[in-house]
Amino acid sequence: MNKDLTKKFSSGHATCAGCGIPAIVRTVLGATDEPVIVSNATGCLEVTTTIYPATSWKVPYIHSVFGNAAATAAGIDAAQKALEKSGKLKKKAKIVAFGGDGGTYDIGLQALSGALERGHDFLYVCYDNEGYMNTGGQRSGATPYGANTETAPVGSQSFGKTQQRKDLMEIVKAHGIKYLAQANVAYLPDLKRKAQKALNTPGPSFLLVLQPCTQIWKFPTSEYVAVGKLATETNFWPLYEIEDGKYIINNIAKEPKPIEEFLKTQGRFKHLFKDANKDVIAKIQNDVNVSWEKLQKKV
Amino acid sequence: MEKGAIIKHDQDKAPKTGDWRYLKPEIDASKCIGCQTCVPHCPEAVMEMRKRIETEIAAGVEPGKEKKIVEIDFEYCKGCGVCTQVCPVKAIVMKK
Numbered sequence: 001m002n003k004d005l006t007k008k009f010s011s012g013h014a015t016c017a018g019c020g021i022p023a024i025v026r027t028v029l030g031a032t033d034e035p036v037i038v039s040n041a042t043g044c045l046e047v048t049t050t051i052y053p054a055t056s057w058k059v060p061y062i063h064s065v066f067g068n069a070a071a072t073a074a075g076i077d078a079a080q081k082a083l084e085k086s087g088k089l090k091k092k093a094k095i096v097a098f099g100g101d102g103g104t105y106d107i108g109l110q111a112l113s114g115a116l117e118r119g120h121d122f123l124y125v126c127y128d129n130e131g132y133m134n135t136g137g138q139r140s141g142a143t144p145y146g147a148n149t150e151t152a153p154v155g156s157q158s159f160g161k162t163q164q165r166k167d168l169m170e171i172v173k174a175h176g177i178k179y180l181a182q183a184n185v186a187y188l189p190d191l192k193r194k195a196q197k198a199l200n201t202p203g204p205s206f207l208l209v210l211q212p213c214t215q216i217w218k219f220p221t222s223e224y225v226a227v228g229k230l231a232t233e234t235n236f237w238p239l240y241e242i243e244d245g246k247y248i249i250n251n252i253a254k255e256p257k258p259i260e261e262f263l264k265t266q267g268r269f270k271h272l273f274k275d276a277n278k279d280v281i282a283k284i285q286n287d288v289n290v291s292w293e294k295l296q297k298k299v
Numbered sequence: 300m301e302k303g304a305i306i307k308h309d310q311d312k313a314p315k316t317g318d319w320r321y322l323k324p325e326i327d328a329s330k331c332i333g334c335q336t337c338v339p340h341c342p343e344a345v346m347e348m349r350k351r352i353e354t355e356i357a358a359g360v361e362p363g364k365e366k367k368i369v370e371i372d373f374e375y376c377k378g379c380g381v382c383t384q385v386c387p388v389k390a391i392v393m394k395k
Binding site: 001006012014019023026221222225 | 306307308309310312313314315316319338339340341342343344345346347372374375377378379380381383384385393
């Protein structure tokens with residue numbers, strides 16, 4: 001067990017073999033030397049790291065209900081402020097909330113919006129594995145167009161999810177917070193730099209981190225880094241940050257790879273390579289191009 | 300529940316996830332360049348750098364140049380194989 005990496009989050013948790021979530025948690029928590037309090041939404045991270053009577057967390061950790069990670073973080077922040085005012089607390093701890101895409105895009109969205117609007121001093125990290133993975137892979141607001149999921153299954157009449165994914169970065173940006181960034185678990189130095197920036201930002205900050213899921217995206221357990229890299233190299237998941245409303249793109253590839261390179265690595269898009277679904281791939285490619293152009297215009 | 304319903308971290312109670320392993324990663328000491336790419340990507344954080352022993356230095360590609368080598372803690376390694384995939388010199392292979 002690596003002593004440096006397990007200072008705040010230990011080994012001996014039950015995430016699936018080849019899951020990238022622990023790497024995200026260790027990188028974000030490793031970005032600061034100050035004390036940290038963690039608030040966690042229900043999701044893969046919560047169910048796999050807090051199996052009674054064990055816990056993998058070596059830092060103070062609170063889980064309340066599914067959509068409540070941001071509200072809990074807001075409560076911790078308010079409590080710290082009150083204790084500091086009465087002289088019982090000398091130095092405030094950093095607050096980090098972790099949520100999956102279900103607990104952020106869908107169920108936790110109003111709690112997140114409220115906490116951002118009230119301007120609490122915390123960092124919200126959403127690990128986006130594009131669906132409700134710990135319950136068997138139901139669709140969420142983050143599931144991409146055309147993906148096969150348990151509640152948007154592929155059949156003779158359907159090619160999977162027929163709706164677009166939500167643009168959560170724009171929703172969060174609309175709250176006017178000082179720092180938010182889109183990152184990818186395959187690029188850990190980039191994620192660490194963004195986490196450091198976010199933790200040093202006073203007030204709320206937000207990180208959206210892609211987390212390829214070996215079980216439901218259906219690829220071999222060894223491949224989460226490779227699949228994550230392809231997501232960025234095809235411009236499906238560009239890396240960028242928004243500082244005081246100013247966009248900075250971190251990865252400008254001269255020639256982005258075609259989206260098929262990313263899609264063909266995963267079982268959830270297998271059906272798209274049948275002749276009948278060719279237009280779906282063309283649409284996905286077109287959408288990626290359009291949103292990439294839009295993003296470039298914002299810089 | 301424990302007092303005050305606060306559960307403290309206790310490594311002895313943690314599941315020994317090494318039981319999950321089906322394939323075992325093996326490090327080729329003559330190939331490992333000590334770059335540490337695999338260390339942060341390992342989901343279980345079981346990769347750690349250690350000093351090379353004399354025989355490994357002698358067997359290395361450029362003897363003595365790379366002083367450190369990665370080592371795996373098999374108590375928690377689930378055998379996912381992420382380390383073999385991220386290794387830039389393919390120094391780790393999965394074996395039964």
